[in-house]
Amino acid sequence: MTFFIYTVNPDFSKTLQQHITDTQRYLHDSSGYFSTTDLTDYVNEGRWKVVEDTGCNRVLQTITTIANQETYSFSVDFPYGAATINVLNATLIWGNLRQNLRYFVWSALNQTSRGLMNWTDRPCWWSQFGQQTFYLNPVSDQPYVIEMDTVVLPPKLVNLTDVDQLLQPYVRAVPLYAAYKSKMNDQLPQEAEGFHQQYIRTIKESQYATMTRRLGR
Numbered sequence: 001m002t003f004f005i006y007t008v009n010p011d012f013s014k015t016l017q018q019h020i021t022d023t024q025r026y027l028h029d030s031s032g033y034f035s036t037t038d039l040t041d042y043v044n045e046g047r048w049k050v051v052e053d054t055g056c057n058r059v060l061q062t063i064t065t066i067a068n069q070e071t072y073s074f075s076v077d078f079p080y081g082a083a084t085i086n087v088l089n090a091t092l093i094w095g096n097l098r099q100n101l102r103y104f105v106w107s108a109l110n111q112t113s114r115g116l117m118n119w120t121d122r123p124c125w126w127s128q129f130g131q132q133t134f135y136l137n138p139v140s141d142q143p144y145v146i147e148m149d150t151v152v153l154p155p156k157l158v159n160l161t162d163v164d165q166l167l168q169p170y171v172r173a174v175p176l177y178a179a180y181k182s183k184m185n186d187q188l189p190q191e192a193e194g195f196h197q198q199y200i201r202t203i204k205e206s207q208y209a210t211m212t213r214r215l216g217r
Helices: 018-028 036-054 106-112 168-184 189-211
Strands: 058-066 069-072 084-093 097-100 125-129 133-137 145-152
Touching: 018 036, 018 168, 036 168, 036 189, 058 084, 084 125, 097 133, 106 133, 168 189
Parallel strands: none
Antiparallel strands: 058 145, 069 133, 084 097, 084 145, 125 133
């Protein structure tokens, strides 16, 4: 039997220095007119913007519920803290079973299931309220493990050798957004808008590349 071992090509990801170099190429900035400090900030903003627009950086996080507690804070209760920006779905692990919890927008959850204030049971529904609050209903009657599919902002790149955890094709949009921010800071809105439109087109192309070629049942 033959085994094949595949390693990740480093070209699939970018270091902070590579992001900065790509941004300078878009800006035709061979003289270093834009400082490394500013470009580092714009690159990190671009990375977060890409995740916000695509949801590409998905992380499975788990929490353990507390009896009689209805809400859970991203910043306090989630393993990735305030870097969590969205919950996409939630699953309750009960013994050897996984029970998918049903999502309600918060106003619907508030209208349909929160009337009995002392009702505790195994949670069946969930909602996200605002930017940082996760609701479960019914309120847990005992500790349960909840597994959540979440969107998480990546940590800042600080050192020039730091490697971005975003990969192709999404990583291509980062320097375009950094170039857009650079031109906006330089008070050149028309040139900035050109980079912004290229960013939007690249984001769409990335989405098309990753959402096609799947066979459904």
